[in-house]
Amino acid sequence: MKTAFFEITPSEKETLKARKDLGEPLFFSEEMHKVSPVKFRDAEIVSVFVYSQLTAEVLKKCPRLKFVSTRSTGYDHVDLEYCRKKKIVVSNVPHYGENTVAEHTFALILGLSRRTRQAYIKALRSDYSLDGLQGFDLQGKTLGVIGTGRIGLRVVRIAGGFGMNVLAYDAFPNSLIAETLNFKYVPLERLLSDSDIVTLHAPYTPQTHHLIHRENIGLMKKGAILINTARGALVDTEALTLALDKGWLSGAGLDVLEGEDLVKEERQILSHQYSNEKLRTLLQTHILRNRDNVIITPHVAFNSRESFMRILQTTMTNILAFRAGRPENTVGLPPAKR
Numbered sequence: 001m002k003t004a005f006f007e008i009t010p011s012e013k014e015t016l017k018a019r020k021d022l023g024e025p026l027f028f029s030e031e032m033h034k035v036s037p038v039k040f041r042d043a044e045i046v047s048v049f050v051y052s053q054l055t056a057e058v059l060k061k062c063p064r065l066k067f068v069s070t071r072s073t074g075y076d077h078v079d080l081e082y083c084r085k086k087k088i089v090v091s092n093v094p095h096y097g098e099n100t101v102a103e104h105t106f107a108l109i110l111g112l113s114r115r116t117r118q119a120y121i122k123a124l125r126s127d128y129s130l131d132g133l134q135g136f137d138l139q140g141k142t143l144g145v146i147g148t149g150r151i152g153l154r155v156v157r158i159a160g161g162f163g164m165n166v167l168a169y170d171a172f173p174n175s176l177i178a179e180t181l182n183f184k185y186v187p188l189e190r191l192l193s194d195s196d197i198v199t200l201h202a203p204y205t206p207q208t209h210h211l212i213h214r215e216n217i218g219l220m221k222k223g224a225i226l227i228n229t230a231r232g233a234l235v236d237t238e239a240l241t242l243a244l245d246k247g248w249l250s251g252a253g254l255d256v257l258e259g260e261d262l263v264k265e266e267r268q269i270l271s272h273q274y275s276n277e278k279l280r281t282l283l284q285t286h287i288l289r290n291r292d293n294v295i296i297t298p299h300v301a302f303n304s305r306e307s308f309m310r311i312l313q314t315t316m317t318n319i320l321a322f323r324a325g326r327p328e329n330t331v332g333l334p335p336a337k338r
């Protein structure tokens with residue numbers, strides 16, 4: 001089966017090329033929607049990362065497509081409804097190191113709590129004064145974890161090591177785990193009002209679109225910090241900008257941004273027609289980027305040496321399992337119903 005890999009980095013390509021069981025795969029460094037369909041029209045299997053927008057329009061250009069293997073946990077970039085209709089199986093990488101994203105979450109938390117960004121910039125300027133560099137301890141503070149799945153629970157465990165109290169909110173709470181790991185489920189509003197740091201670990205779905213919005217962001221504790229390593233559109237960017245401007249929040253750590261694809265393609269903005277709403281979000285992101293109490297990382301929470309190898313390994317397992325007629329790690333409808 002012809003397999004096309006998109007958004008492939010040179011080191012991924014090197015690793016995959018060494019695999020003899022892949023036949024003669026096609027490799028593209030660009031996102032699938034940016035590659036001319038002539039180049040991959042015959043592919044029956046495609047593998048992408050999160051920036052390929054697998055809409056019905058893009059998927060239609062691959063008429064023989066049978067299997068999509070996304071090299072990510074999140075799959076909100078894939079039109080699952082279209083895939084269901086066309087009997088295209090979709091697999092993800094459900095876990096490749098929840099510790100990897102959880103550790104990055106704490107990199108952002110500590111970056112803000114110990115003001116490392118400001119300290120680093122001062123040190124570069126040979127300014128060793130302590131002005132403006134006083135941070136705060138995590139010990140004794142309350143962490144609000146939204147989404148207690150694989151990553152969220154790892155964050156809870158690490159928070160325990162720092163001596164933090166943990167509140168959590170989840171659409172499907174698990175009281176046994178809460179008792180075992182010593183945290184408490186509360187309604188979202190209570191989590192927002194009682195936490196010093198709020199961190200998001202829920203998937204992006206229609207239900208979680210702008211889970212943090214203009215009304216409920218105002219419930220957050222004065223001076224609290226918001227961390228998002230899940231998906232950008234869980235947070236209404238305009239509401240976040242307002243909360244930082246008004247001083248309701250003292251900082252934000254963002255590995256993911258609303259309209260992240262557009263941020264990546266900034267140079268192409270003048271040659272495309274984008275909605276006012278998208279352009280407005282982009283402008284808000286620029287405003288956020290220039291704030292010294294906001295740390296933005298470019299969707300790298302997953303990106304450690306160890307997780308990179310595990311992602312490729314699971315992707316290979318997914319592809320080989322599909323080819324053997326026993327798909328694994330499927331998302332959307334169970335394979336039996338396809």
Ligand code: NAI
Binds near residue numbers: 074146150208255301
């Ligand atoms: P998971 O599926 O194990 O956990 C998600 C949790 O969110 C579950 O406990 C679920 O019940 C809960 N949830 C679902 N809908 C909810 C709602 N409406 N309100 C509150 N909670 C809700 O997923 P995992 O592995 O923990 O990953 C979480 C998210 O992190 C992924 O969906 C992905 O978008 C993001 N992610 C980001 C990465 C990065 O590099 N920045 C890397 C990997 C994942």
